Amino acid sequence: MLDRIIVPLDVPSEADALALLDRLPDVTFWKVGLELFTSTGAGILNILKERQKRIFLDLKFHDIPNTMAGACRAAGRYGVDLLTVHAAAGQEALRAAQAAAEAGAAEAGCSPPKVIAITVLTSLTPRSLAFELKIPLELNDYALQMALLAQESGLAGVVCSPQEAAQLRDVCGQDFLLVCPGVRPRWAEAKDQKRTLTPEAAFKAGADYLVVGRPITMAEDPAAAFQRIGQDLTGEEGGKL
Numbered sequence: 001m002l003d004r005i006i007v008p009l010d011v012p013s014e015a016d017a018l019a020l021l022d023r024l025p026d027v028t029f030w031k032v033g034l035e036l037f038t039s040t041g042a043g044i045l046n047i048l049k050e051r052q053k054r055i056f057l058d059l060k061f062h063d064i065p066n067t068m069a070g071a072c073r074a075a076g077r078y079g080v081d082l083l084t085v086h087a088a089a090g091q092e093a094l095r096a097a098q099a100a101a102e103a104g105a106a107e108a109g110c111s112p113p114k115v116i117a118i119t120v121l122t123s124l125t126p127r128s129l130a131f132e133l134k135i136p137l138e139l140n141d142y143a144l145q146m147a148l149l150a151q152e153s154g155l156a157g158v159v160c161s162p163q164e165a166a167q168l169r170d171v172c173g174q175d176f177l178l179v180c181p182g183v184r185p186r187w188a189e190a191k192d193q194k195r196t197l198t199p200e201a202a203f204k205a206g207a208d209y210l211v212v213g214r215p216i217t218m219a220e221d222p223a224a225a226f227q228r229i230g231q232d233l234t235g236e237e238g239g240k241l
């Protein structure tokens, strides 16, 4: 189960990233997001590859089709496993992103990344969707529409809150990848995550992969926190509160 937990390298420098990698040798799947990639560039991807880690490049591209295609082509060349775009960019942009990621990977002679689309950020509430973003659909329905748009555009899956995973699994089928951040063990604080479930509930709802960051990375002993999630998942006594 722990190989289906993706840990984000949400740190400001390469030195911090290396320190976290050393403290968490059992993590097999790492996420590189906006903070680390913007501050240090693509070098971290090579470091992860040298250590035989799987890579989720979470840059959440959201732009016009031509720009999305250019960015996804470049990202496709890195040989990463997962790559994010925003579903709200629309069908033309999503189709262009998928095709370009494949083209970039082919140019570099590597496997293409699975391009997955953000549905509704897990930091948003139904209230913020309605009153700040002025989206007139119920949050669950909007997330489903974004997932269907991604699926119709040929993407491999979506990033969604674990609270929407069961519905998306039901409608989009078993082969559609569901990657869920917004996951919080009972013993961790939610912080800015608003639509959360525990790791156990998230997998039960149909998630393929969970992204769990601060409950592990900000823990006094990150390796122990990671193992505790494993124990929670297998129902071992050590993981209970």
Ligand SMILES: O=c1ccn([C@@H]2O[C@H](COP(=O)(O)O)[C@@H](O)[C@H]2O)c(=O)[nH]1
Binding pocket: 008, 010, 031, 033, 118, 120, 121, 122, 123, 159, 160, 181, 182, 183, 193, 211, 212, 213, 214, 215
């Ligand atoms: O809707 C989304 C999309 C991406 N994320 C990313 O996942 C991690 C979550 O980290 P935590 O510390 O476990 O909150 C973070 O890198 C986000 O950028 C998300 O949270 N929600």
